[in-house]
Amino acid sequence: MPTAHAALDALVAGLQARERWAAQDLHARMFERVRNLVWRLLGADQDHHDVVNQVFLNVLGAIGTLRDPAALEGWVLAITCNTVRREIRGRRYRRLLFKPFAAADEPVCEMRPGASELLRGFYAAAQRLATEERLVFLLHYVDGQTLAEVAQVCGCSLATAKRRLARARTSFMKRCKDYPGLRAAIGELRDEN
């Protein structure tokens, strides 16, 4: 019976050898974690599945650079975070090019129709954060990662992650006032015993 470590070694070797079974195994192991992470980072987004597929394409494309098979899961999550970061930046550039006359702080909500006021407000306010701050904020508060995990996924130091989180928190609390559903939810949480 191979150990978990040996199994990971074999999986990574298979991925690097472009074995089909390895790709299927990776997908089976990581799909749920990746899609939930993308879901939480981008919200109920129309392009969710495209982004998830892109994550796996990026993982398979870069698998040759993975040196420690034991770090596979963290490495995949870091690539997920990078893919989402590129998607967010790409959207900002596209918005900049094609909606130059929109109000600077106009939230462009990507939420599906029917999402609650809280969700819409939350992600609209998060969209207005700087990209790096937005990622740290969502990883910590929505995905529930510790700051050390956030730092690892974002590829930054713990101190940087803390600084980004502090800035994100301040900006978010300022901006949440623009979204009535979100503002009400925060007010209720403050009053909660």
Place this chain on the structure above:
Amino acid sequence: MKTDDDVLHRLGEQVRAELGAAPERAFRHEGAVVARRKPRRWVALSAVGLAAACLAVFALVPRLTPARTFWVGDVSRPGVVGAWVDAPAQASLPIVFNDGSRFELGADTGVQVRKASRSRVELSLRRGSVRASVKSAQACVWSVEAGPYLVTVTGTIFTTDWDAKERILEVTVSSGQVRVTGHGLDEAGVTLTGGQRLRIGDHGPMPVESPPAEPTVPSDAGASDAGEPKLNDGAPQPAKHAGRKAAMRSERWLALADDGKFADAHAAAVSAGAYAADELARQKPDALLVLANLARGQRDADHATRALETLRQRHPGSSAAHLAAFLLGRIAMDLKDDPSLAAVWFERYLKENAQGSVAEEALGRLMDVYERSGQTDAARRTARDYSERYPDGLFLERARGLLR
């Protein structure tokens, strides 16, 4: 009272619950997914737009930002951007810009003009002292980098002194306004106005205070208004703001304090009745801070408290009054051994000036006094706040200890 962090954790849980797990299949509505699959016309449009933008930038940039010319020491010696300028060991050396702005390098000072465009001038100070007189601060950003600090000029005459060996920066503003950012300071930095001085090292900033009299501060160092550089021989020039300093110096205790004889200065101040209510009432904020610090240095809590309370009563809202709240906290903590009172003052300082020059220290000491006064929950809350706001802070180990 819940902190923002607590609220956001709960909010994140709600969002996570409401969001649920990601769907197995794509949802479609109003052609959303279809739109994603359409040929990406935006790629071609982006390329065209980008090319046009690049052309515009290349065409316009040289016109908008021509290089700003400057001379070193003599109009016959044009300055070169990127070259190091070293003043002789025994004499000063001026760098003069074509708008009349002037940077007087002290003896044995090393400086590099890293950038000199119409909109931005950047100097890097390797060692020594630079006295700057900036003429066009409205139209151009002038900055002096010294070690891990950046002094950004928003006004006119100031001196930057960088002790590279001890890693101590000293900025003295004679008139106008500068902003100092960098190591140990928060993002907003410290803004200094005319008559203020900042001295900062690896262990953090010392309180902003009035500088000692500077008889060599030039009244209008630099060039004529016509923009032609006018060089001088670097000789000392008369002080413009010497009047107020001279009046303060007439106080013997202040003169002794300026000479570094703090015990004598304190004794002289006490014997001259400088701590009497009517005497305190006529003093300016910077003199009151000096009196308070002299008393603190001699562990004379009563006189220090009296000077600081007068400062807060007579000059409410001033930066000196904010600093007085912090110093009152230090006195309560160090001299009166009253952590509850210290907590009140540190809280007040942070409420009045959360981004102030000693905000980090105030928060760190607040955490400390909470713990000493048995307020464990408040201490832990403050420790969490501290460790998030100052991940490289001096009190970080202490904060971590409380959070364990």
